[in-house]
Amino acid sequence: MDPVWLTIAFVFGFAVRAIGLPPLVGYLVAGFVLNGLGATQGEFLQVTSELGITLLLFTIGLKLKIKNILKREVWAGATTHLFLISIIYGVAIWALSFSGLSLFYDFDWKISFLIAFAFSFSSTVFAVKVLEEKSEVNSLHGNVSIGVLIIQDLFAVVFIALAAGKSPNWYALGVPFLLLALRPILFKVLEKIGHGELLILFGFFAALIVGAEVFKFAGLKADLGALVAGILISSHPKSNELANNLLSFKDLFLIGFFLSIGLSGIPTMQIIMVAFLFALLINIKTLLYFIVFTRFQLRVRTSLHASLALANYSEFGLIVAAVAVEKMWLPGDWLVTIAVSLAISFVVSSPLNLYSHKIYDSLKTYLSRFESDKRLIYDRTIDIRDAEILIFGMGYVGTAAYDQLNKRYGQKVLALDYNQETVLKHKAEGRNVVSDDATDVDFWEYAKTKPGGQIKLVLLCMEDHKSNLLAIERLKAIDYKGMLAATATFEDEVKQLKKLGVHSAYNLYREAGIGFADDVCEMLGSCEVDKELQIGLSH
Secondary structure (H helix, E strand, O other), X not given: OOHHHHHHHHHHHHHHHHOOOOHHHHXXXXXXXXXXXXXXXXXXXXXXXXXXXXXXXHHHHHOOOHHHHOOHHHHHHHHHHHHHHHHHHHHHHHHHOOOOOHHHOOOOHHHHHHHHHHHOOOOHHHHHHHHHHOOOOOOHHHHHHHHHHHHHHHHHHHHHHHHHOOOOOHHHHHHHHHHHHHHHHHHHHHHHOOOOHHHHHHHHHHHHHHHHHHHHHOOOOHHHHXXXXXXXXXXXXXXXXXXXXXXXXXXXXXXXXXXXXXXXXXXXHHHHHHHHHHHHOHHHHHHHHHHHHHHOOOOHHHHHHHHHHOOOOOHHHHHHHHHHHHOOOOOOHHHHHHHHHHHXXXXXXXXXXXXHHHHHHHHHHHHHHHOXXXXXXXXXXXXXXXXXXXXXXXXHHHHHHHHHXXXXXXXHEEEEEOOHHHHHHHHHOOOOEEEOOXXXXXXXXXXXXXXXXXXXXXXXXXXXXXXXXXHHHHHHHOOOOOEEEEXXXXXXHHHHHHHOOOOEEEEHHHHHHHHHHHHHHHHHHOOOOOHHHHHHHHO
């Protein structure tokens, strides 16, 4: 790749990241700039583009937890939304074919609904990034959002596979049996492979050889093979670690895809105008998400946060459009139109997600009328009963704090965590743990109505500093008068917590070091050791 290309891609990616948007918006712009400079796509760009898409599908497969997407509100909600929004957008696009705009010239209903289908997806890259930055990937609305994205991605993969138009070989029937036979071998390798570069190399091997090449050999779509390979090992304990290790490689290779989209054409004034029109239609898409989620008995709060995370267009829509253009089902200008619409949708969606909690706070009274009479059992505001000590976040630190306090105060200690699997694990071990979120304004409003002074101590042990800050904000809003303790990773975070009125703020690394030294000194005191060493340690 030309050094100028790398420079332009980096400059625009960095500039866009600096204003709080995903760098891929900058890569799209970089592609348009390179196009304007007369650059053309080469074989290297095509290879990296295909590799990026393959790794994207593989990592989606790694994160695909069957039990999460089998929930009715996820698979049925995603399918309902996809079909309804495709119809709404399809009718709107077909109506625009009578507008006289050249982009819509000679459109029939098939082209209209194909474009609508491309716009029906939401961005996996954007939503996961937003949820990760707010440490809400494992929250209920995070699980719902990711589940919906996976269902949408599966629709896209089916479309891509069908669009390939290849008839599988007769031995394609043996592929499922081959993969099932390989599964225990792959698991054994994963157990022995460690955590270094071999794990990353294994990921490439599983995606490109076990998945893509096996499917290609059988006459099936290679990308679909990568997805299936990911699903094959998704239940292994190292699947999340593998997905995280491949994340940077996937993002790097996807740069080639976004650059290639920009190189496919320069947006005209009409394309930009139509892209802004589709940006306005995101409001309809988001509202429909909200309506669908609430009809499937999710809380209004959960529905709103999930809808805002999905309030955008998708890189998978671009992939679908690229396949359609390649098959000459769609005019080439529409690939550029969807790319510009995608970029604008990220600009719209970013502030909505940044201020999602404040948006809910200000709209909750109005939105409550959309609440279903019946709600899912795991999506209700929690009754704290007689608890006087609340612990938020049941990681290693929260669990240790719970066990110590529980010895002294028993059932007066209640722990809360928004990861349902974590909650179930601790309940099975006999701990008093429930599923809720420290940023849940409904929870704190409920806590405010409890008899005065009931909550004596709140411990914020969440790994994300922003979540701890949001919880402190909620406590101030209900005029909490009890004791407050919180953990932090860096010294500047400790200072910030104390400035906000936290009575005890602990630097995890510093406290771990002190605890470790105390244990060593205690051990040395009870063993026969060199007296000079004891004297040295005592000083």
